Amino acid sequence: MKSINHLTVTLGLSCALLAAPLASPLAAYATSAGAISHEIVLKRLEAAMTLNGQPVPAAQPLTIKNGVSYAPLSTLANLYGFQVSYNSATKEAVIRSSDELIIRAQAGTNEINVNDTAVLAAGDLFTQQGSMMIPLRTWASVTGSALKVSDSEIALSWKAAAEAKPEEPSESQIAPTANFTTDKSLYRIGEPVLYTNLSSSNSDDNVASTVWSGNELGFFEAGEHTITLTVTNSNGLSDTISKTIQVSSEQMYSQSNFQKLFMPVGDKINVDAAFAFEHASLPYRVETEAMTFVRSNSPEHLYGEEGILYQDNLSGKFRINIHNQNRSSQDLGVYLLATNNGQHDASIDVNALGVGGPTKYVSTSGKLAVSRFLTSKENNSKVATVNVPAGESVIVLPEMNKMNLKAGLTMTTYAELTASEQLQFSVVTLNPDSNPISALPELRILDRDGKHVRGTFAEGNRKLVFDETLGYAPQRVVIGDRTTDPFVEGADNTSGAPETNIGNTGVLYRMHVKVAPHTLISLNARGGHYAGAFVVNGKTVNTTDNSILINQGESAVLHRTGATEETVEITFVPASGSNLPIYMLFSPLPKTLD
Numbered sequence: 001m002k003s004i005n006h007l008t009v010t011l012g013l014s015c016a017l018l019a020a021p022l023a024s025p026l027a028a029y030a031t032s033a034g035a036i037s038h039e040i041v042l043k044r045l046e047a048a049m050t051l052n053g054q055p056v057p058a059a060q061p062l063t064i065k066n067g068v069s070y071a072p073l074s075t076l077a078n079l080y081g082f083q084v085s086y087n088s089a090t091k092e093a094v095i096r097s098s099d100e101l102i103i104r105a106q107a108g109t110n111e112i113n114v115n116d117t118a119v120l121a122a123g124d125l126f127t128q129q130g131s132m133m134i135p136l137r138t139w140a141s142v143t144g145s146a147l148k149v150s151d152s153e154i155a156l157s158w159k160a161a162a163e164a165k166p167e168e169p170s171e172s173q174i175a176p177t178a179n180f181t182t183d184k185s186l187y188r189i190g191e192p193v194l195y196t197n198l199s200s201s202n203s204d205d206n207v208a209s210t211v212w213s214g215n216e217l218g219f220f221e222a223g224e225h226t227i228t229l230t231v232t233n234s235n236g237l238s239d240t241i242s243k244t245i246q247v248s249s250e251q252m253y254s255q256s257n258f259q260k261l262f263m264p265v266g267d268k269i270n271v272d273a274a275f276a277f278e279h280a281s282l283p284y285r286v287e288t289e290a291m292t293f294v295r296s297n298s299p300e301h302l303y304g305e306e307g308i309l310y311q312d313n314l315s316g317k318f319r320i321n322i323h324n325q326n327r328s329s330q331d332l333g334v335y336l337l338a339t340n341n342g343q344h345d346a347s348i349d350v351n352a353l354g355v356g357g358p359t360k361y362v363s364t365s366g367k368l369a370v371s372r373f374l375t376s377k378e379n380n381s382k383v384a385t386v387n388v389p390a391g392e393s394v395i396v397l398p399e400m401n402k403m404n405l406k407a408g409l410t411m412t413t414y415a416e417l418t419a420s421e422q423l424q425f426s427v428v429t430l431n432p433d434s435n436p437i438s439a440l441p442e443l444r445i446l447d448r449d450g451k452h453v454r455g456t457f458a459e460g461n462r463k464l465v466f467d468e469t470l471g472y473a474p475q476r477v478v479i480g481d482r483t484t485d486p487f488v489e490g491a492d493n494t495s496g497a498p499e500t501n502i503g504n505t506g507v508l509y510r511m512h513v514k515v516a517p518h519t520l521i522s523l524n525a526r527g528g529h530y531a532g533a534f535v536v537n538g539k540t541v542n543t544t545d546n547s548i549l550i551n552q553g554e555s556a557v558l559h560r561t562g563a564t565e566e567t568v569e570i571t572f573v574p575a576s577g578s579n580l581p582i583y584m585l586f587s588p589l590p591k592t593l594d
Helices: 011-018 025-029 073-079 136-143 255-262 362-379 436-442
Strands: 037-043 048-051 054-057 063-065 068-072 083-087 092-096 102-105 111-114 117-120 126-128 131-135 146-149 153-159 180-182 186-189 195-197 207-213 223-233 238-251 268-270 285-289 292-296 307-326 333-339 346-359 384-388 393-395 410-430 454-457 461-465 475-479 488-492 497-501 508-515 519-525 532-536 539-543 554-560 566-572 582-588
Touching: 048 073, 054 073, 068 073, 068 126, 068 136, 073 083, 073 092, 073 131, 083 207, 083 223, 111 136, 117 136, 117 346, 131 136, 136 146, 136 153, 180 223, 180 238, 255 268, 307 333, 307 362, 307 454, 333 384, 333 436, 346 362, 362 410, 362 532, 362 539, 362 566, 384 393, 393 436, 410 436, 454 497, 532 554, 539 554
Parallel strands: 186 238, 292 307, 461 508
Antiparallel strands: 037 048, 037 153, 048 054, 063 068, 068 131, 083 092, 092 102, 102 111, 111 117, 126 131, 146 153, 180 195, 207 223, 223 238, 268 554, 285 461, 292 454, 307 410, 333 393, 333 410, 346 384, 346 410, 454 488, 475 582, 488 497, 508 566, 519 554, 519 582, 532 539, 532 566
């Protein structure tokens, strides 16, 4: 099941899915034992479906958006007998079948992850009243189902092995109980809603997944709003409860002020594009911290030619950033090799590592890599030690090569390494069927692409120093604009030519700042889209968890201070695949209301 590519699924995947039993409670609607086929019929614009001719509830109606037909992911997964869970940290739905198929999906993107392979969807996934909506054509493709479309309905059908009659639940297979409360039953527009999950398990099986629908942080339309909670235990048994709250026409907060006060860290708020310029630009001093940094990003696009992307002799501690996209029609491999030309055996400590991709979107690749790298670095635990015998070459980061770089996909890597001796490090690309170590002596250094950066730089770390407490008035810190924040200079050591690290991608920044009470710290992208990560007071914060900053009208929430001044530590690395400059905004928060 590793040969999935875009919307094609191999026969092996399809056959494996055909054997998957309908294990969810909704499987009771299936045909009797011995049945070999199942069919779901969805009526256009109706929140109802049939499974094998029997009506079943649906979280949302069949929805048409931009010419693409969508259905609620959780309902489809349950009807297929798959286990559904939700990772609240990454805002990612995780679907698991009994035969080890794993589907991961996030709203706001047009790709899903199927068994660690990026699959292009027929349209953007989105959230509708708390339900994640997935294109039906995409669901049919990744589950090996047939799709039949008519003017009034859409049918999904698939075959399954003969099924035994379900046994009555034993005492150890009692379904859990779903329950929750809200702190009130009547709310004002823009009033925060507090949800308390009271669900419990009635057996030894723990609650394995919790799926909410309609549980908005606050509501901005008067009227009735229904919230639904479904809990599933580790035995696959589920329970669902829905409750309705009322929202009056009285307003507590505007949507803008509500978002600034209550939008979770790692999410984004909507702002006017001119909002950043209401913040005065803050001067700061830059203190350089000695740290060799290597960036291998030219040529960024690979067209199938085998060769060396970058090469340099390095020792001691250094950071490396490798970022490439496969523009060829074949699979490729990208490797980091170390060659010991000395007389003594050497070793390389991998102190921190983050790999993003392969994935279709360059911004996603960069965000995942830098987020994982910063988390790895914050853990302060050595990842691995690689031995390099005298006269030999080795692959340094096998994590880069767990999957081939398929056509159209991008992969990004950040790593901090310590070499005990001077070693020759080579970033190479070649056919994944070739042996990179034996091929290395015959490979030539590939030409630069004239747009992107490759080189070695002495100034890999920067500390930003401020002389005042931030946030008593709206203020902004400008990063990566070349003027306030000059770009690092170095050299392409394959030729000796000078090189400028445009955007300072891969440079590690540290800020230790005093911040006023009741201050929102957020990130605003100014050069285009931006997707990255920051460590704030020891916690990795993605920008953003479930999406990216698309334009100047969005800001990502990084931190809020409380009722007193705080010292805030911020560490970040400008991410590959994103655009600079970026503004870090320090904004006084609106007053809270009772």
